Amino acid sequence: MTTLPLEANTRHVLAIDIGGTKLAAGIVTATGQLLDSARIPTQVEQGPDRIIERVLHLSRMLLGRSRAHIERVGVGCGGPLDTKRGLIQNPPNLPGWIDYPLVQNLHDGLGLPVALENDANAAALAEYHFGAGRGTQHMVYLTISTGIGGGLILDGKLYRGKHGNAGELGHLQVRYDGPSCNCGGCGCLEGYASGTNIARRAREAAADHPESLLARLTPSLSDITAQTVLTALEANDPVATALWDETLDMLAAGVASVVHAFDTERVVIGGGITNFGDRLFVPLRDRVARRSMPSLAEGVEICPAAFAENVGILGAAAVALREPLEVSL
Amino acid sequence: MTTLPLEANTRHVLAIDIGGTKLAAGIVTATGQLLDSARIPTQVEQGPDRIIERVLHLSRMLLGRSRAHIERVGVGCGGPLDTKRGLIQNPPNLPGWIDYPLVQNLHDGLGLPVALENDANAAALAEYHFGAGRGTQHMVYLTISTGIGGGLILDGKLYRGKHGNAGELGHLQVRYDGPSCNCGGCGCLEGYASGTNIARRAREAAADHPESLLARLTPSLSDITAQTVLTALEANDPVATALWDETLDMLAAGVASVVHAFDTERVVIGGGITNFGDRLFVPLRDRVARRSMPSLAEGVEICPAAFAENVGILGAAAVALREPLEVSL
Numbered sequence: 001m002t003t004l005p006l007e008a009n010t011r012h013v014l015a016i017d018i019g020g021t022k023l024a025a026g027i028v029t030a031t032g033q034l035l036d037s038a039r040i041p042t043q044v045e046q047g048p049d050r051i052i053e054r055v056l057h058l059s060r061m062l063l064g065r066s067r068a069h070i071e072r073v074g075v076g077c078g079g080p081l082d083t084k085r086g087l088i089q090n091p092p093n094l095p096g097w098i099d100y101p102l103v104q105n106l107h108d109g110l111g112l113p114v115a116l117e118n119d120a121n122a123a124a125l126a127e128y129h130f131g132a133g134r135g136t137q138h139m140v141y142l143t144i145s146t147g148i149g150g151g152l153i154l155d156g157k158l159y160r161g162k163h164g165n166a167g168e169l170g171h172l173q174v175r176y177d178g179p180s181c182n183c184g185g186c187g188c189l190e191g192y193a194s195g196t197n198i199a200r201r202a203r204e205a206a207a208d209h210p211e212s213l214l215a216r217l218t219p220s221l222s223d224i225t226a227q228t229v230l231t232a233l234e235a236n237d238p239v240a241t242a243l244w245d246e247t248l249d250m251l252a253a254g255v256a257s258v259v260h261a262f263d264t265e266r267v268v269i270g271g272g273i274t275n276f277g278d279r280l281f282v283p284l285r286d287r288v289a290r291r292s293m294p295s296l297a298e299g300v301e302i303c304p305a306a307f308a309e310n311v312g313i314l315g316a317a318a319v320a321l322r323e324p325l326e327v328s329l
Numbered sequence: 330m331t332t333l334p335l336e337a338n339t340r341h342v343l344a345i346d347i348g349g350t351k352l353a354a355g356i357v358t359a360t361g362q363l364l365d366s367a368r369i370p371t372q373v374e375q376g377p378d379r380i381i382e383r384v385l386h387l388s389r390m391l392l393g394r395s396r397a398h399i400e401r402v403g404v405g406c407g408g409p410l411d412t413k414r415g416l417i418q419n420p421p422n423l424p425g426w427i428d429y430p431l432v433q434n435l436h437d438g439l440g441l442p443v444a445l446e447n448d449a450n451a452a453a454l455a456e457y458h459f460g461a462g463r464g465t466q467h468m469v470y471l472t473i474s475t476g477i478g479g480g481l482i483l484d485g486k487l488y489r490g491k492h493g494n495a496g497e498l499g500h501l502q503v504r505y506d507g508p509s510c511n512c513g514g515c516g517c518l519e520g521y522a523s524g525t526n527i528a529r530r531a532r533e534a535a536a537d538h539p540e541s542l543l544a545r546l547t548p549s550l551s552d553i554t555a556q557t558v559l560t561a562l563e564a565n566d567p568v569a570t571a572l573w574d575e576t577l578d579m580l581a582a583g584v585a586s587v588v589h590a591f592d593t594e595r596v597v598i599g600g601g602i603t604n605f606g607d608r609l610f611v612p613l614r615d616r617v618a619r620r621s622m623p624s625l626a627e628g629v630e631i632c633p634a635a636f637a638e639n640v641g642i643l644g645a646a647a648v649a650l651r652e653p654l655e656v657s658l
Contacts, residue, residue, distance in 0.1 A: 080624050138491050154488055161483075161592020162467050165625050171589035173620065174505045175516075176582035185585055185620040186578075187504075249515075253505035256514055260500035261590055263490020291502065291514040295409050296494050 012068040013320035014059055014112070017119075017312030018077040018102075020044055020093030023051070025058045026310075027066045028317035032130025036062055037313060048088070048100045056109040063110070073106060073114040074320025076122035076312055083116050083164050115319045120167060121158055122315030123305075124151025127268045128158075129318045131306030136265040140258050141305070142169055144251075145271035148190040154262065158322075170194065174253040189254040193247050195226040195272050202229045205243050212239035230276055244279070251280075252287035259292045259300055270305030341397040342649035343388055343441070346448075346641030347406040347431075349373055349422030352380070354387045355639075356395045357646035361459025365391055366642055377417070377429045385438040392439070402435060402443040403649025405451035405641055412445050412493050444648045449496060450487055451644030452634075453480025456597045457487075458647045460635030465594040469587050470634070471498055473580075474600035477519040483591065487651075499523065503582040518583040522576050524555040524601050531558045534572050542566035559605055573608070580609075581616035588621045588629055599634030 012035070017024040019042060026037030038058055042051060063070055078091040086103025088094065106114045117125070124133070124141035133139035139153040148170030152159040160166050170190030171183050178187020191197055203224045206215035214232040218224050232240035255267055267288075273280060281302060289297045307314055341364070346353040348371060355366030367387055371380060392399055407420040415432025417423065435443045446454070453462075453470035462468035468482040477499030481488040489495050499519030500512050507516020520526055532553045535544035543561040547553050561569035584596055596617075602609060610631060618626045636643055 154483060154490075159483055162594045163592055163624055163627070165622070166590065166592035168589040168592075168622060168625060171622060172501075172586045173503060173582035176503045176579045183589075183620075183622040184626075185582075185589075187582065250505045253502035253514075253516065257501045257586065258590075260497040260512075260514075261495065261587075263492055263495035263497075265491045291512075293494070293497060293500060293512040295492055296497060297513075298492070 011321070012066065012070055013317050014063060014070050014073045014110075015313045015316035015320060016055060016059065016073065016075045016106070017122075017316050018042070018051075018055070018075065018094070019119075019312065020078065020091075023055055023058065024313050025055070025062055026313040026317070027062055027068065027070065028314065030321055032126070032314055032317065034310060034313060034317075035068075036066065037310075038062060044094060048094070048097045048102075052102070052105050052109070056106070059106075059110055070112065072320040073110060073112050074122075074316040074318065075102065075106065075114060075116045076119045076316040076319060077102065077116065079118035079120075079165065081116060081118055081164075083118075083160070086114070086116050115322065117158075117315070117319040118164070119312065119315065120149035121151040121160065122319050123270060123307075123311045124153060124167070124268075124315075125158055125318035125322070126307055126311055126314035127270070127305055128153045129321065130314055132268045132303050133266055138262065138264045139266045139268060140167075140169070140262055140264045141268045141270065142255070142258070143271040143305075144194060144269065144273035146194060146196050148194045148271075152262065169254065169258065172254045172257050174250055174257070189250060192250045193254070193273075198226045198229060198243075198247055199224055201247075202226070202240070202243055205239050209239045213237035214240045214243075226272065227275070230279070233276075233279060244276075248280075248283050248287060251284055252291055255284065255288045255302065256291035259288060259296050263296055264300065266301045266303065268303060268305050270307070270311060274304045274308070340650070341395065341399055342646050343392060343399050343402045343439075344642045344645035344649060345384060345388065345402065345404045345435070346451075346645050347371070347380075347384070347404065347423070348448075348641065349407065349420075352384055352387065353642050354384070354391055355642040355646070356391055356397065356399065357643065359650055361455070361643055361646065363639060363642060363646075364397075365395065366639075367391060371423075373423060373425075377423070377426045377431075381431070381434050381438070385435070388435075388439055399441065401649040402439060402441050403451075403645040403647065404431065404435065404443060404445045405448045405645040405648060406431065406445065408447035408449075408494065410445060410447055410493070412447075412489070415443070415445050444651065446487075446644070446648040447493070448641065448644065449478035450480040450489065451648050452599060452636075452640045453482060453496070453597075453644075454487055454647035454651070455636055455640055455643035456599070456634055457482045458650065459643055461597045461632050462595060467591065467593045468595045468597060469496075469498070469591055469593045470597045470599065471584070471587070472600040472634075473522065473598065473602035474524050476525070477523050477600075481591065498583065498587065501583045501586050503579055503586070518579060521579045522583070522602075527555040527558060527572075527576055527602075528553055530576075531555070531569070531572055534568050538568045541568035543569045543572075555601065556604070559608070562605075562608060573605075577609075577612050577616060580613055581620055584613065584617045584631065585620035588617060588625050592625055593629065595630045595632065597632060597634050599636070599640060603633045603637070
């Protein structure tokens with residue numbers, strides 16, 4: 001009698017992460033272990049049909065070399081999208097994907113059931129099932145990179161809302177009379193504290209203070225990024241310090257609003273902003289606690305996401321592993 | 330053969346509303362019809378034991394004259410409270426109720442199962458089951474009176490969060506650098522737009538503009554209330570108009586944040602602010618739509634609560650009618 005290798009006895013899924021820059025796929029176990037993966041550039045200019053052809057090629061390669069039986073496929077993709085009908089609805093990072101039947105096309109090409117979720121929700125599921133959200137019933141995932149997004153785990157389940165867009169936490173309005181945002185809002189958290197907007201505010205501060213280290217770190221002010229702010233902060237530049245202090249207040253207002261709205265156990269923060277490490281988490285925890293009702297703030301944990309580069313694949317895997325499959329064809 | 334009257338064949342509950350000013354109780358049908366009710370002053374200075382004695386007396390009177398069989402009791406009370414253990418935990422409007430075993434004492438006195446919920450959650454359930462939230466799966470209830478509170482119906486169920494305090498929407502922070510709030514936060518919605526704070530801001534505006542109608546409507550500036558603002562607004566007083574315009578922006582920032590966080594179908598607004606009628610709802614709908622992502626704003630309804638004075642009793646009834654009873658002794 002021979003014993004099959006462990007992974008052949010357990011449940012595995014094919015996970016596909018469709019981004020505007022890269023396409024990634026992987027074979028993931030039910031406990032979130034990434035067994036095999038591959039990534040290729042998206043080349044958005046090719047349009048959805050040719051891109052999906054290459055996704056199918058990548059997927060078949062991984063399925064072919066997997067020793068495990070794969071029963072399901074999970075996909076994470078930038079929204080807006082319709083999870084129930086399996087359509088991609090013209091996301092800004094995927095031009096031309098207008099009501100594109102992604103689930104149908106992957107199902108036809110692979111012969112497996114396919115589940116779809118937007119990337120922020122998928123990442124929230126990955127952190128909840130495999131990462132920094134394990135053991136909770138209520139977890140809010142906040143990703144702060146180019147933009148700010150979120151995903152909500154409430155009573156142990158992903159909460160999607162009416163259109164499947166709940167958790168757009170970048171558009172919490174933290175200054176009612178603040179500057180206009182693309183969304184139509186004013187004073188949106190994303191308009192102040194996304195990586196892009198931290199960089200924009202830093203360029204403005206550097207222009208006002210040409211003598212500052214912040215202004216002198218890059219060949220031109222237009223080269224300043226959020227990473228430049230971190231470098232200047234580490235050198236105790238007062239202009240960068242003041243900018244970061246204000247950013248922390250903006251973020252604390254957003255996270256305290258989340259705490260009051262959701263009475264969550266844990267806020268998991270992912271994205272490029274986690275590069276700020278203790279300079280982010282230590283003061284943010286303190287300010288959120290001070291800005292919240294004690295009965296709500298008690299025990300709330302604010303912690304970094306467990307996953308960075310693989311969060312897309314692990315998120316797609318978590319979508320596939322969810323019971324029951326919410327998309328059926 | 331005799332036929333019992335209709336109400337004897339259907340499910341009825343005893344509903345108890347415990348407020349800082351009055352105690353109310355009623356017999357309510359499963360469809361939210363109030364068949365009988367009574368109210369008496371709370372007299373908070375008597376302390377919990379004597380007050381509950383009077384609640385029991387009131388309840389027995391209603392039970393005695395009810396022709397229907399009553400199986401359950403629902404209670405709404407100001408928080409903080411512990412719904413699972415049935416304890417009242419020192420609410421500001423009920424001094425001395427420190428871990429008071431309300432559910433146990435009512436159960437002992439009435440011999441019926443008792444369910445407890447905080448008043449904002451109970452009101453949300455009343456609107457959801459019997460009122461302005463009927464037919465939705467996702468409804469956010471916002472009450473704007475002395476303070477601002479909320480209750481959340483998500484995926485057809487009351488969402489409570491970790492400590493049972495989810496939906497503290499008065500503490501959405503709509504100006505990250507705003508004035509301090511009792512909660513510890515800065516720029517909380519309640520600190521600007523509750524009835525109390527609309528009146529405070531109106532007193533400040535009137536002091537700056539002693540020539541305004543707003544300043545001349547009351548014997549002294551200290552007599553100005555939110556109702557005075559409405560009166561001055563109806564007479565097109567420019568100071569009141571500017572104040573209300575700013576208040577609408579604050580409220581729109583809060584409601585737009587709710588829309589982005591919850592992707593809700595309907596926002597039901599109750600409390601004294603509904604006296605502003607179309608002067609509230611018409612511009613608020615317009616501003617929230619403008620301040621929200623189109624994919625989220627689409628179809629969101631912002632409407633007045635169905636219930637005003639009876640919302641406490643109907644809320645308590647909705648708590649009792651919930652299946653299964655979440656408190657068991």
